[in-house]
Amino acid sequence: MAAQNATHAAPATDPQGTDPQDTDARNADPRDGDGVRDREIRIEQTHLDRVYRRLEEKIHEAEFLMDDAAKRGQVGTPGALAERDAQVFRAGVHLNRLNSEFEDFLFGRIDLLLGKDGERGPDGAYTSVEPADDAVRTDPDGTVRAEIAETLHIGRLGVLDADYAPLVIDWRAPAAAPFYRSTPVAPGRVVRRRVIRSKGRRVLGVEDDLLRPELSATLDGAALPVVGDGALMAALGQARSHTMRDIVASIQAEQDLVIRAPAASVTEVEGGPGTGKTAVALHRAAYLLYQDRRRYAGGILVVSPTPLLVAYTEGVLPSLGEEGQVAIRAVGSLVDGAEATAYDEPAVARIKGSLRMAKLLRRAARGALERQPAGDPAGASRRRRPGAAEGGADQQLSLDGLDPAPEDGGTPQRLRVVAFGRRIELEADELRRIRQTVLGGTAPVNLLRPRARRLLLDALWSRSGAPQRYTDPEMAAEARQAFDEDITSESDFTGFLAAWWPELTPRAVLAAMADEKRLGRWARRVLTPRETRLLARSLKRLGPEGQGPLSVHDVALLDELHTVLGAPARPRRREMDPLDQLTGLEELTTHAERLAGGRRAREERMERLRDEARTDYAHVIVDEAQDLTPMQWRMVGRRGRQATWTVVGDPAQSSWSDPDEAAEARDEALGTRPRRRFTLTVNYRNPAEIAELAARVLALAMPGMVSPRAVRSTGLVPRFVVAEDLGARVREEAARLLAEVDGTVGVVVAMGRREEAREWLAGLGDRVVPLGSLEAKGLEYDATVVVSPAEIADESPAGLRVLYVALTRATQRLTVVSGERDEPDGEGVPDLLRD
Numbered sequence: 001m002a003a004q005n006a007t008h009a010a011p012a013t014d015p016q017g018t019d020p021q022d023t024d025a026r027n028a029d030p031r032d033g034d035g036v037r038d039r040e041i042r043i044e045q046t047h048l049d050r051v052y053r054r055l056e057e058k059i060h061e062a063e064f065l066m067d068d069a070a071k072r073g074q075v076g077t078p079g080a081l082a083e084r085d086a087q088v089f090r091a092g093v094h095l096n097r098l099n100s101e102f103e104d105f106l107f108g109r110i111d112l113l114l115g116k117d118g119e120r121g122p123d124g125a126y127t128s129v130e131p132a133d134d135a136v137r138t139d140p141d142g143t144v145r146a147e148i149a150e151t152l153h154i155g156r157l158g159v160l161d162a163d164y165a166p167l168v169i170d171w172r173a174p175a176a177a178p179f180y181r182s183t184p185v186a187p188g189r190v191v192r193r194r195v196i197r198s199k200g201r202r203v204l205g206v207e208d209d210l211l212r213p214e215l216s217a218t219l220d221g222a223a224l225p226v227v228g229d230g231a232l233m234a235a236l237g238q239a240r241s242h243t244m245r246d247i248v249a250s251i252q253a254e255q256d257l258v259i260r261a262p263a264a265s266v267t268e269v270e271g272g273p274g275t276g277k278t279a280v281a282l283h284r285a286a287y288l289l290y291q292d293r294r295r296y297a298g299g300i301l302v303v304s305p306t307p308l309l310v311a312y313t314e315g316v317l318p319s320l321g322e323e324g325q326v327a328i329r330a331v332g333s334l335v336d337g338a339e340a341t342a343y344d345e346p347a348v349a350r351i352k353g354s355l356r357m358a359k360l361l362r363r364a365a366r367g368a369l370e371r372q373p374a375g376d377p378a379g380a381s382r383r384r385r386p387g388a389a390e391g392g393a394d395q396q397l398s399l400d401g402l403d404p405a406p407e408d409g410g411t412p413q414r415l416r417v418v419a420f421g422r423r424i425e426l427e428a429d430e431l432r433r434i435r436q437t438v439l440g441g442t443a444p445v446n447l448l449r450p451r452a453r454r455l456l457l458d459a460l461w462s463r464s465g466a467p468q469r470y471t472d473p474e475m476a477a478e479a480r481q482a483f484d485e486d487i488t489s490e491s492d493f494t495g496f497l498a499a500w501w502p503e504l505t506p507r508a509v510l511a512a513m514a515d516e517k518r519l520g521r522w523a524r525r526v527l528t529p530r531e532t533r534l535l536a537r538s539l540k541r542l543g544p545e546g547q548g549p550l551s552v553h554d555v556a557l558l559d560e561l562h563t564v565l566g567a568p569a570r571p572r573r574r575e576m577d578p579l580d581q582l583t584g585l586e587e588l589t590t591h592a593e594r595l596a597g598g599r600r601a602r603e604e605r606m607e608r609l610r611d612e613a614r615t616d617y618a619h620v621i622v623d624e625a626q627d628l629t630p631m632q633w634r635m636v637g638r639r640g641r642q643a644t645w646t647v648v649g650d651p652a653q654s655s656w657s658d659p660d661e662a663a664e665a666r667d668e669a670l671g672t673r674p675r676r677r678f679t680l681t682v683n684y685r686n687p688a689e690i691a692e693l694a695a696r697v698l699a700l701a702m703p704g705m706v707s708p709r710a711v712r713s714t715g716l717v718p719r720f721v722v723a724e725d726l727g728a729r730v731r732e733e734a735a736r737l738l739a740e741v742d743g744t745v746g747v748v749v750a751m752g753r754r755e756e757a758r759e760w761l762a763g764l765g766d767r768v769v770p771l772g773s774l775e776a777k778g779l780e781y782d783a784t785v786v787v788s789p790a791e792i793a794d795e796s797p798a799g800l801r802v803l804y805v806a807l808t809r810a811t812q813r814l815t816v817v818s819g820e821r822d823e824p825d826g827e828g829v830p831d832l833l834r835d
């Protein structure tokens, strides 16, 4: 959208301006020397000053309420105390929000034609999207004229003035939608869209887009000025830091459609690298909360592929004024108490991610009941200290009174107790029969334990000979009760039960699978012998107690085991955010109304507390969805059984090798809910020069797949370098890029070279970041060095797609360093990147 430079210098007025201070700005003579831009900045500054004055009034109001509440407390009646609590709470929340000074509090403005129906919505703005029939006139000389009928300022919160006129419209309110949606092709009522850049309370600049360039528009009788080169380009040109920025001032129309899509069911978004999928997903979370804060009190879960991407993105929602109700979690941190720190080699990841694991884990959970030889994982885990277990599920074993298992101290083979003064025994065959009867059901293994206990008691009772002694059923029942109480208070019995039907923890079962022989039994006809060997070897990392470092893929297995064993996964307890108590950012606009409802506020609070106890999230957002393995889809699906979903991803960037299997698991997680699909088509990250290079790899990785269109071009072509000493050359190139850009430099290497890369770059400062190819997902840097494309491509079956990800991380400059393996040509261009 090309903006036009200012051609008119006539003073402009703001139809909203009623403040006497506005008059100074409006009456300033543009010919005074500081130009149209400075005058327009002054006009916006005047408006921003009004906004802050109003916010200060609201702060005073809230402080007064706090004081008043304290006085009520002194009255001392229960009613007054309850009222005081509610009031202090509300006022505290207001203060909290009002005192947090947002950067760019006010960032947009739209100047609009008269609306078709002339009706105003609750925020004081006209509701009609279309202009009135007579909003545009054509003069006899052919000039098309129109008068601006309404000006709206768009900001992070809605603010009304004392007369309930809108000073600022919340960016998520319906009235703000035209700010994002209007285009020169479909401008609706918008004549001019302005992005306002400010810092704290100072306006620094304005950038305008003219959406109806054919119009001679006037604002209070004077020509409408237009300033700047377009806000989007200004935003895209900024240096990158280690954290993502919000895009609230420059959301594009196709993105806005996704952000404001109705919450119901499933919203699926596809788009190539840099099309704003992550940004859009996070803005959608903020939008949904604004729309229906009560509905989303159950929480919104954002699932991200790596902790690096979580760290990169987690500042965006707070900058949009939303915290507390949104949990951003890496897929390796979804299970409480488990944090993935290790990576699996691709062949192992393929096994652990595959749906076949669901079957294997069911078998393992049952098989792990058999006590293993002394010193082996499952047995050892049961001898752990009490309380040391994950989820408190492990038990301490008392081996007193147990017959050791025949040759290896494994599962007890005989139960021997004393009751009614005589010894009663159950032998191995009987015990096996009982176990098989209990396991005949499909219930989770740990939940079958009470049944096993009951069947043991039944068998002991009948073995005791007591049933024959009682003919009176009442007496028999009484005797049986005494018998059960007697036996279950014996350590012989409790110790036996703990060893014979231990309460298993997911980690213990996983650790038990590290024994190749045992795993071979469980994995029969599920894994090949080679796969069994690879899996067992990888699980050895967990150690005999199962407490060793976990990989991302192990976490999904733990979660599956939670379910199989009978400890259903629960989302983490979210912190109670005081802002959750409000029903939305309309707190500023409907403050008085809210104050009237003390009881209602309390009721709302109660409802929220109930919601807190729910196990499911209300909405689940999956970022980089193409990377979830089938087992991870099962894990994520369990967290959103009642939820609505937003799923964003790009198949071309998938590092998972079996898309069909993943699609099946995804369908299962999303269920039969109807789906709404969107495609994002514009690449806002990479300049055309870098996007064009990446497209060559895309053509190899996924022939026929269309690349997104790069929105800008910088004239800076990628640089190709051939290295003999890889480390020295990479360091040199990283240093060169650090000097060329203001922001960050990412150096992407094959996963196996991560340690080396850290050493190569040591001492270059924290603007440069070494990254394994799989860690680069979703991140971006001003400049990147991609080291040995061939190495990255050869890492796994999905290697070309991983290389595509690596090549699409830079916003300005890209250097490709090749070694011999890359077969570079005379210009240093590696074989994989040649046209």
Ligand SMILES: Nc1ncnc2c1ncn2[C@@H]1O[C@H](COP(=O)(O)OP(=O)(O)OP(=O)(O)O)[C@@H](O)[C@H]1O
Residues within 6 Å of the ligand: 232, 235, 236, 245, 246, 247, 250, 251, 252, 255, 271, 272, 273, 274, 275, 276, 277, 278, 279, 280, 650, 653, 684, 685, 777, 778, 779, 780, 808
């Ligand atoms: N409308 C916009 N205005 C300004 N910047 C934007 C806009 N849309 C996207 N961007 C910027 O483009 C970059 C890429 O966005 P984002 O990371 O969300 O893309 P993505 O589709 O998730 O990319 P990938 O698939 O490569 O992870 C970010 O810096 C983001 O801030």
